Amino acid sequence: MVELLTHADISSSLSDFATAIELDQRRVDALPTATFSPMYDARMWRDWRANSIAFVEKMISSVNSIPKAMVVELTELATSYSPLIVRRIVLEILAEVVSGFCDNRDFATAELFFGRVIGEVKQSHSVRSYFQGAKRSISLWLPVVDPLRIASDPECQYPVMELS
Numbered sequence: 001m002v003e004l005l006t007h008a009d010i011s012s013s014l015s016d017f018a019t020a021i022e023l024d025q026r027r028v029d030a031l032p033t034a035t036f037s038p039m040y041d042a043r044m045w046r047d048w049r050a051n052s053i054a055f056v057e058k059m060i061s062s063v064n065s066i067p068k069a070m071v072v073e074l075t076e077l078a079t080s081y082s083p084l085i086v087r088r089i090v091l092e093i094l095a096e097v098v099s100g101f102c103d104n105r106d107f108a109t110a111e112l113f114f115g116r117v118i119g120e121v122k123q124s125h126s127v128r129s130y131f132q133g134a135k136r137s138i139s140l141w142l143p144v145v146d147p148l149r150i151a152s153d154p155e156c157q158y159p160v161m162e163l164s
Contacts, residue, residue: 005075005134010110011063017142018056024147025049031158039155051098052148055107062109070111073118075134081121083140089120090141091149 025046036042066074077086093116096102107113146152146160 002075002079002134005071005078005138007064007066007071009135009138010066010071010074010114011060013138013142014056014060014063014110016139016144017147018053018060020142020144020147021049021053021056024145024150028150028158035158037155037157040158041155045150045156048098048150049148052094055094055097058108059110059113062111065109066111066114070114070118074114074138077118077121078134078137078141079132081125083137085125086117086121086137086141087143089117089124091143093117093120094148 028045093107093113097104097107097113107116143149150156151158151160
């Protein structure tokens with residue numbers, strides 16, 4: 001029997017992600033200027049992190065309105081698909097929203113955001129694997145180190161500092 005995720009589990013995961021983004025900014029601020037590519041735009045990436053946090057906080061504020069049926073679907077996603085697949089899709093959708101590439105009204109709530117995540121994962125990935133523990137799996141959906149994958153951007157390429 002699979003233990004279902006709860007609204008609190010989803011909220012906690014999002015909160016941890018927002019905290020990781022904040023911590024990432026502090027880590028980057030501590031790096032010497034020479035560490036960055038000459039093309040690195042500190043203001044742009046600071047804004048990217050701030051806008052990402054603002055969006056995640058908006059999602060947190062609406063998590064409790066996610067219908068129970070969708071929580072069940074998120075549990076299924078967490079126990080059936082690789083967390084790395086879900087992570088990639090979550091970060092891609094987040095980037096679309098933060099960049100203004102899509103209409104923010106399409107993602108005004110956590111329900112709309114996770115509805116899109118569920119749809120894209122199920123549509124594009126037929127290979128399913130079982131992962132024990134939905135809570136553990138969703139904790140892997142949102143990365144803790146370099147959470148927005150900024151360090152790997154060709155204009156940045158600064159070293160990623162592991163958590164101690």
